[in-house]
Amino acid sequence: MLDKDKSICKEANFHELFKQHSRTIRNYIYYKCGDNDLANDMVQEAFIKLWENCKKVKSDYALFFLKRVANNTFLNTIKHNKVVLEHQKTVKDNRDIENPEFLLEEKEFAVKVQEAIASLPEKDREVFLLNRIDKKKYAEIAEFLEISIKTVEKRMHNALKIIRKEIGNV
């Protein structure tokens, strides 16, 4: 029996779902395509569709619904740019000031890693970044993407392997 209080057609519930899931969906699409505008548009489209179907979708199912809508709309407008992530500067220690060569090498290495991530196959990259940046556990990712945990682990492993190989090739 559908609990009327949990209906998505109520703004409070809809807003709550937005707070819960919008960032995840946005990041998911961004990790796929590297286009921030497109990812933001996809998220909004997905929630608009959710609202239009609010009578038919249960709150528990909302995340899958959003993901599927975002994915489908995304597939229709495939744009592949470099997936570009910001690097937070790590805490400086005195070594950096004394050894500029070391600092430069570290910067160059970080750039190589980012390039490697941008060149990953889409499926491996989205799993890898959902785990490392969104801090989602493998079980969560498996559920969200509707794949097995083993597949998630394989893609993680593959991603890291490719990153290392890419860095070795430069």
Add this chain to the structure above:
Amino acid sequence: MKKLDDTFLARWLEGGLTPEEEREFKTSKDYDDYKRIMNVVDNLKEPTFNEDKAYASVRKSTIEKVKIRKVNFNYVYGIAASILVFLGVFYMLNLNEKTYNSTFGEQLAIVLPDGSEATLNANSSLLYDERKWKEERTVELKGEAYFKVEKGSAFKVITKEGVVEVLGTQFNVNASKNFLEVKCYTGKVSVSNKSQDNIILTSGKAYRTANGINENWGFNTETIFWKKGANSFIKMPLPKVIYALENQFNIQIKQSKSYNDKRFTGRFYNNDRDLALKTVFDAMSIQYTVDGNTVKLK
């Protein structure tokens, strides 16, 4: 026989290794590399997301019952908005670039905007600009691909070692570090690179440049082996055969010597890793050991 462990690194990251595995990994050469990579990765963050702004926009289109705004996907007038400023490095993104990547052991078939086809062999990538396709058909290739090119404007394959140009033909391009091999199956192909200006290949002719050494030879056009589940080689420098094995089976092959002078003629099938290793290394009289996903040559 030990099963292929293709989740090892994933389990390491989640702290799911046995104490033994953990110990062994920490003493391996790979460990430092992976640790260093993860130090960088764990300091990355996604672009900022203005949740409130996004919600306000959604609200306008839903709850406020304003006519639903059609999202304009035509980015031709837009300028790439995602610009990364990373310690002084700027990236410009090309919105019309399409990139295809095949992973280990994977072959990927692609149809280009004019109907030409490209099939990528394992661990290869292909890039082209969709918008410019009508005037010039140009792709960038890393790795190996078989092309079926429709008649039309000049079709160019750009690799690090040279440019392959055709007008309606079928040909195979294999490009990696200091290496370019082109085989023409039908029609005519022209190859230009750093050492020689222009080599024309007709059906059944092949050309290879490896570490500055150029070769020409004829081959049988009847079969394109890697498309049919096997990779075949004629006098291929062994390091490139090793590279193909690594790409197909997602393994690491550690060499004790350079083996640059050794050549391999023959083929290995893609469905059986151990048989493939045996085929190649027995023929070259090289002993080896297999440990999970790593092969060590003696």
